[in-house]
Amino acid sequence: MLPGMNPRKMNQMMKQLGIQQVEIPATEVIIKTKDKTIIISNPSVSKVNMMGQENFQISGDVHEEEVSSVPDISEEDIRTVMDQTGASKLAAKKAIEDAQGDLAEAILNLKNE
DSSP: OOTTSOHHHHHHHHHHTTEEEEEEOOSEEEEEOSSEEEEEEEEEEEEEEETTEEEEEEEEEEEEEEOOSSOOOOHHHHHHHHHHHOOOHHHHHHHHHHTTTOHHHHHHHHHTO
């Protein structure tokens, strides 16, 4: 809202202009891009509908995290590839890394070697 302006009067003006604003009780907002994740904690989120177009206004404590290109590989994933191919633990893990976490592709690649 604008400082020094009566909130009730501001709401009336927004209604006349066809603008509707709704507060959303969010606890966290996460925005994912190709190379990073933006996390907004303790957010204040407003959904503004202006002539049929919805926009979100977000403010809060912002921090960013880089997205890792290395997939998370669990022991269960490694065991699955080992069981299906008969490969060693090291070979199975490398195949999963090369396939960027895709177990089916890792198994096929090991079987085709």
